[in-house]
Amino acid sequence: MQTTPPTFPRLLLAHAQQQPDAPAVREKDLGIWQSWRWADVAREVREFACGLASLGFKAGDNLGIVGANRPHLYMAVIAAQSLRGVPVPLYQDAVAGEMVFMLDDASVEFVIAEDQEQVDKLLECRELQKDQRTAIRHIVYDDPRGLRHYDQPGLLGYEELCELGRAWDSAHPGFFDRSVAAGQASDVAVILYTSGTTGRPKGVCQTHASFIAAGRGGVETDRLGPGDNIMSYLPMAWVGDHLFSVAQWLVGGFTLNCPESAETVMNDMREIGPSYYFGPPRTFEGLLTAVSIRMEDAAAPKRWLYAKFMALARRVGADILNGAPVGAVDRLLYALGDLVIYGPLRNVLGMSRIRVAYTAGAAIGPDLFRFYRSIGVNLKQFYGQTETCAYVCLQRDGKVKLQTVGSAAPGIELKIADDGEVLVRGVSVLQGYYKRPDATAEVLDADGYFHTGDAGVLDAEGHLRIIDRAKDVGRMHGGAMFAPNYIENKLKFFPQIKEAVCFGDARDEVCAFVNIDYEAVGNWAERRGLGYGGYVDLAGKPEVLTLVAECIAKVNADLASEDGMGDTQIARFMVLHKELDPDDDELTRTRKVRRGFIAGKYAVLIDALYDGKGEQFIETQVKFEDGRTGVVSATLKIVEARRFPPMKAAA
Amino acid sequence: MSNRKVGDVILDVKNISLSFGGVKALTDISFDVREHEVRAIIGPNGAGKSSMLNCINGVYQPQQGEITFRGQHFKHMNSRQVAEMGVARTFQNLALFKGMSVLDNIMTGRNLKMKCGLLAQALHWGPAEREEIAQREFVERIIDFLEIQLHRKTPVGRLPYGLQKRVDLGRALAMEPQVLLLDEPMAGMNVEEKQDMSRFILDVNDEFGTTIVLIEHDMGVVMDISDRVVVLDYGKKIGDGTPHEVRNNEDVIRAYLGTEH
Numbered sequence: 001m002q003t004t005p006p007t008f009p010r011l012l013l014a015h016a017q018q019q020p021d022a023p024a025v026r027e028k029d030l031g032i033w034q035s036w037r038w039a040d041v042a043r044e045v046r047e048f049a050c051g052l053a054s055l056g057f058k059a060g061d062n063l064g065i066v067g068a069n070r071p072h073l074y075m076a077v078i079a080a081q082s083l084r085g086v087p088v089p090l091y092q093d094a095v096a097g098e099m100v101f102m103l104d105d106a107s108v109e110f111v112i113a114e115d116q117e118q119v120d121k122l123l124e125c126r127e128l129q130k131d132q133r134t135a136i137r138h139i140v141y142d143d144p145r146g147l148r149h150y151d152q153p154g155l156l157g158y159e160e161l162c163e164l165g166r167a168w169d170s171a172h173p174g175f176f177d178r179s180v181a182a183g184q185a186s187d188v189a190v191i192l193y194t195s196g197t198t199g200r201p202k203g204v205c206q207t208h209a210s211f212i213a214a215g216r217g218g219v220e221t222d223r224l225g226p227g228d229n230i231m232s233y234l235p236m237a238w239v240g241d242h243l244f245s246v247a248q249w250l251v252g253g254f255t256l257n258c259p260e261s262a263e264t265v266m267n268d269m270r271e272i273g274p275s276y277y278f279g280p281p282r283t284f285e286g287l288l289t290a291v292s293i294r295m296e297d298a299a300a301p302k303r304w305l306y307a308k309f310m311a312l313a314r315r316v317g318a319d320i321l322n323g324a325p326v327g328a329v330d331r332l333l334y335a336l337g338d339l340v341i342y343g344p345l346r347n348v349l350g351m352s353r354i355r356v357a358y359t360a361g362a363a364i365g366p367d368l369f370r371f372y373r374s375i376g377v378n379l380k381q382f383y384g385q386t387e388t389c390a391y392v393c394l395q396r397d398g399k400v401k402l403q404t405v406g407s408a409a410p411g412i413e414l415k416i417a418d419d420g421e422v423l424v425r426g427v428s429v430l431q432g433y434y435k436r437p438d439a440t441a442e443v444l445d446a447d448g449y450f451h452t453g454d455a456g457v458l459d460a461e462g463h464l465r466i467i468d469r470a471k472d473v474g475r476m477h478g479g480a481m482f483a484p485n486y487i488e489n490k491l492k493f494f495p496q497i498k499e500a501v502c503f504g505d506a507r508d509e510v511c512a513f514v515n516i517d518y519e520a521v522g523n524w525a526e527r528r529g530l531g532y533g534g535y536v537d538l539a540g541k542p543e544v545l546t547l548v549a550e551c552i553a554k555v556n557a558d559l560a561s562e563d564g565m566g567d568t569q570i571a572r573f574m575v576l577h578k579e580l581d582p583d584d585d586e587l588t589r590t591r592k593v594r595r596g597f598i599a600g601k602y603a604v605l606i607d608a609l610y611d612g613k614g615e616q617f618i619e620t621q622v623k624f625e626d627g628r629t630g631v632v633s634a635t636l637k638i639v640e641a642r643r644f645p646p647m648k649a650a651a
Numbered sequence: 652m653s654n655r656k657v658g659d660v661i662l663d664v665k666n667i668s669l670s671f672g673g674v675k676a677l678t679d680i681s682f683d684v685r686e687h688e689v690r691a692i693i694g695p696n697g698a699g700k701s702s703m704l705n706c707i708n709g710v711y712q713p714q715q716g717e718i719t720f721r722g723q724h725f726k727h728m729n730s731r732q733v734a735e736m737g738v739a740r741t742f743q744n745l746a747l748f749k750g751m752s753v754l755d756n757i758m759t760g761r762n763l764k765m766k767c768g769l770l771a772q773a774l775h776w777g778p779a780e781r782e783e784i785a786q787r788e789f790v791e792r793i794i795d796f797l798e799i800q801l802h803r804k805t806p807v808g809r810l811p812y813g814l815q816k817r818v819d820l821g822r823a824l825a826m827e828p829q830v831l832l833l834d835e836p837m838a839g840m841n842v843e844e845k846q847d848m849s850r851f852i853l854d855v856n857d858e859f860g861t862t863i864v865l866i867e868h869d870m871g872v873v874m875d876i877s878d879r880v881v882v883l884d885y886g887k888k889i890g891d892g893t894p895h896e897v898r899n900n901e902d903v904i905r906a907y908l909g910t911e912h
């Protein structure tokens with residue numbers, strides 16, 4: 001393998017030289033896919049960079065990038081880096097009040113915005129910054145629609161900026177090349193803001209060296225290169241998009257495809273037929289639901305055929321993909337299925353040409369994961385965070401285990417701390433938080449390990465299994481590690497269970513609150529002719545309690561078979577009389593359980609669970625959507641769950 | 652919105668009276684429309700709003716009065732001639748081809764701009780092909796403008812009502828009209844759809860400089876987006892002026908809220 005150039009702008013120039021006519025970026029515009037060749041991208045980046053220079057942008061300045069996945073915005077990333085400046089992609093759906101924090105924090109004076117909506121927001125930000133030392137000075141916009149009559153100072157269209165750039169370039173010959181040549185691998189390549197679910201957002205500084213190493217690791221593992229196509233549709237400010245659509249793009253030299261609009265992604269994907277795809281679990285889930293619904297409406301013979309072949313796929317599909325031995329008859333049948341069912345199905349999903357698909361960001365349900373793998377979509381998981389360029393672990397072809405996120409990626413060292421926290425050292429670890437040495441010191445220790453905040457375990461083959469957030473992990477009296485989210489996620493994979501909260505830290509046994517899914521369980525009740533009068537009534541039905549008990553028994557059986565989890569089987573549970581609700585402060589706005597608050601609010605119930613009572617009366621205040629409050633009361637039954645003897649050897 | 656330049660009178664309606672047998676639909680209506688403005692015609696149900704629009708559009712021939720468009724009088728002109736002069740319209744009860752795709756529906760709006768004959772178009776040969784490519788590009792701009800890319804190939808009948816209205820607007824826009832007549836563009840829509848439609852109307856007015864005459868009985872929407880408003884009641888004009896003036900007009904208040912209040 002030849003040596004990789006040390007910075008992103010130099011990678012771009014290398015592609016422009018080696019494969020000038022290959023398509024680098026495509027975007028669907030006016031119903032037609034428009035392409036930029038690598039040579040075009042290099043030329044536009046040069047113009048854009050020189051244009052920025054003519055406005056006074058210099059090395060060390062930060063360039064804000066606000067908008068959806070547009071080719072020009074990706075070019076802006078490299079343009080800023082060409083001047084040894086730093087691109088700062090921001091979430092385009094943030095409101096002005098949130099955005100201004102990051103603009104101030106990174107002292108952003110230059111911004112490129114997608115369209116009128118974003119320009120309006122930035123002008124609002126500038127209004128908020130009136131009394132500050134630094135404020136936005138220049139806003140470059142990509143789409144001029146609706147902006148023709150704006151006369152605010154500092155507004156400039158993309159085309160005008162390139163015009164300025166061409167003039168500047170001919171007036172300062174060699175400036176651009178010198179500037180690119182001066183760039184160092186150790187320069188900060190990008191600042192990505194953490195989402196700020198815990199405290200205010202922090203800017204993560206990543207160097208060219210880190211991101212190029214992360215990009216190369218992925219590209220080599222999955223053998224990506226010219227000819228591969230990827231859909232870019234996730235927010236540019238998210239580390240995953242930066243890894244796939246910038247780092248791997250420039251390292252691998254494949255083609256980036258930008259959708260026509262956020263709504264048309266699925267249509268556009270069918271047209272492009274990407275060979276490489278990333279989606280969060282909920283995207284895959286949404287696709288499967290859409291297919292299932294259409295299948296239910298299909299004619300009976302089709303449904304029969306679908307059911308038959310999907311059963312076959314479940315049995316042997318994943319093994320065939322993994323390269324495991326499968327009998328000749330099954331192979332033949334699977335090939336037939338591929339012709340009549342799996343192939344057309346992949347086509348509908350826009351996955352006909354997928355070689356590699358990744359998911360990450362949340363736990364993915366086992367059935368969902370198996371479904372895609374069984375129909376021949378090579379769906380894999382990876383693990384990482386903003387601080388590690390989203391590059392810590394990845395699943396290798398042929399070594400995909402559902403429970404784990406794969407083994408350490410090339411150039412990465414993993415260690416599990418005594419309290420279960422996952423520690424990472426290696427190529428992709430952040431340089432530091434922007435202007436926050438205090439925060440950096442909290443997460444980077446003296447040995448160079450980054451503390452992820454996630455609790456995990458390594459199995460015998462070195463595959464990492466993430467079980468929970470480290471701060472949520474507790475210990476039971478018996479000494480076993482108690483990971484509430486891990487158990488709750490297992491429960492929530494059942495469609496009948498909407499929400500679950502487990503308790504067990506510093507206790508002898510694990511007990512759980514369960515919320516039923518009103519729609520799923522309601523349907524189930526209707527099908528069996530079980531009458532009910534609303535949520536509270538349904539949740540208290542003995543039949544429903546039995547249903548939930550069966551789910552919990554399955555989870556317990558699962559836990560018993562896992563190493564070190566056998567002691568955290570659920571002993572007793574209670575089906576709550578009301579849905580946990582963000583309006584009542586029981587969940588966060590992103591629907592994460594607020595454990596401490598719930599433990600306080602329902603202390604009576606928890607005591608009842610551990611006191612061995614048979615039932616408990618509770619009265620709860622609830623807030624309605626219009627702001628009024630009311631009271632719900634019920635007597636809740638406590639149910640013993642079936643437990644299994646732990647099987648130590650099974651792992 | 653202040654950057655639009657409202658120009659001279661483009662459309663002048665003088666003393667129009669229209670009756671169907673003994674029913675007087677319009678009685679002696681006069682008003683004018685200036686270039687680049689958003690002009691609304693409002694009134695309770697049955698006030699004669701749609702009849703007025705149909706007179707301007709050439710669908711009805713008024714018994715009395717005359718309409719001047721860019722200095723040209725027209726009294727006996729059919730709707731095709733009006734369309735060729737640059738007046739397009741949308742319909743209260745959508746007039747789209749339900750079984751055809753969004754794209755094809757909007758393409759029909761380009762029909763007037765097509766020069767090739769039926770045979771050449773059918774054979775899709777030489778100049779006809781080039782022409783269609785050029786027209787298609789224009790239609791794609793409209794699709795982009797109205798943000799209906801997702802539905803480009805969807806049969807119109809399968810779209811929700813609010814989107815069908817948007818397609819209807821797209822079809823009218825495809826004619827590159829100087830004056831756009833909108834017949835209750837927001838009827839039957841929910842609040843969000845109304846906001847979207849208002850934005851599109853203002854964008855059309857702003858971006859293409861199209862003069863807009865719209866009929867609406869939702870007062871709130873009209874007051875927000877119009878420059879001037881004509882109020883009709885029982886076929887008579889009872890008010891004319893800026894939204895503010897109209898809102899404070901005694902007769903208008905009476906027509907909308909009843910005599911006793």
